[in-house]
Amino acid sequence: MTAKDHWHPVLDSQQLKDKPVGVKVWDSEIVLFRTANGTLSALEDRCPHRAMRLSKGWVENDKLVCPYHLWRYDSEGKGTSPCNPGMKPRVQRYDVAERYGAVWVKPVESNAQLPEFEVDGYHSVGLDTGIMYAPFELVVDNFIEIEHSPTNHGVFAFDAQAITQVVPKVETLGESIHVTYEGTQRHIPWWSPTQFFMPPKTRLVIDFMAHFRPVHFIYNMMWHDPKTNEQKPHKIREFAFLTPATAEETHIFLFFFSTVGIFSPKGLAPLRQIASKRFLKMAHHEFNLDKNIVEEVARTDKRTDLKGLQLGKFDRVLRETRRLIDSAYHQGPEQQVPAPVPLKATGTSGAVE
Ligand code: FES
Ligand SMILES: [Fe+2]
Incomplete structure (x- = not known):
């Protein structure tokens, strides 16, 4: 795991309705969208055809449609091109989840755990x-x-x-x-x-x-x-x-x-x-x-x-x-890091609990 490979909150869930939304994490641009059946998806916000921003497109059933030449992509990032039936374009996908009212993303290769807040009694x-x-x-x-x-x-x-x-x-x-x-x-x-x-x-x-x-x-x-x-x-x-x-x-x-x-x-x-x-x-x-x-x-x-x-x-x-x-x-992307600290309020004063 590299230092940046974590779950990051990127959007208030309420802001993601039926239109795709573009977000940014560590210079990566990501498009979030919900398919017609409600599946939450996250892909690189760049069409591999001619680099159009996919967040400017729209959702049709279970596909995100690029507005430039109408190539379309599923939640896995697998694409089709209406004028090039033999082509299999591909967009990088991200892991995505909703928790505590926010949409969170992480790179697929990261094995980080989705945060769990310690809020008993709150x-x-x-x-x-x-x-x-x-x-x-x-x-x-x-x-x-x-x-x-x-x-x-x-x-x-x-x-x-x-x-x-x-x-x-x-x-x-x-x-x-x-x-x-x-x-x-x-x-x-x-x-x-x-x-x-x-x-x-x-x-x-x-x-x-x-x-x-x-x-x-x-x-x-x-x-x-x-x-x-x-x-x-x-x-x-x-x-x-x-x-x-x-x-x-x-x-x-x-x-x-x-x-x-x-x-x-x-x-x-x-x-x-x-x-x-x-x-x-x-x-x-x-x-x-x-x-x-x-x-x-x-x-x-x-x-x-x-x-x-x-x-x-x-x-x-x-x-x-x-x-x-x-x-x-700041010590290079190849740096290996230990497991993340658990997301709980440990180490606080006795008065907290
Ligand atoms: S740039 Fe997306 S379909 Fe052409
Ligand atoms: Fe302040």
């Missing part, structure tokens, strides 16, 4: 997706430090006065990094629904694992009573996957889970839908705040090494991420 809130036009290393930097949270975030953020007291705890566990931040929650306006479980002065604990094969973070967000240190029952677990599309474009998939009862499938569906919609709108707003910052940094300086930067205490973890990213992605 309810699914939903999936938020977005693009940052920046190298994935710069996106990782943003996802792994919280010094920017008081100024750049409204909800999942530390208080600006108190952040100087936050001591980041960082430990490397094999090819992953375990990080814990604990401090006073940023004040939430009284009219915000999130005020309900993030009252002023509550202590916010963000405890997460960063994995790099593929690049993803598993966050646990918890709130503690400032006096008794008792943990509040509401918790959020977020699985953030960073899919590198090209050297300068990173696609982000944020899978949210919560212990809050309103998200339970046993509850009232209309209430759950309203709560999920509101939560995802808030999460996307927070995502956009980061997007603006990261893209500004990328416009200023696209270099991904840390040379010449004057790093503070919250940035120490960046050196470790660079080391693990270099080991996973």
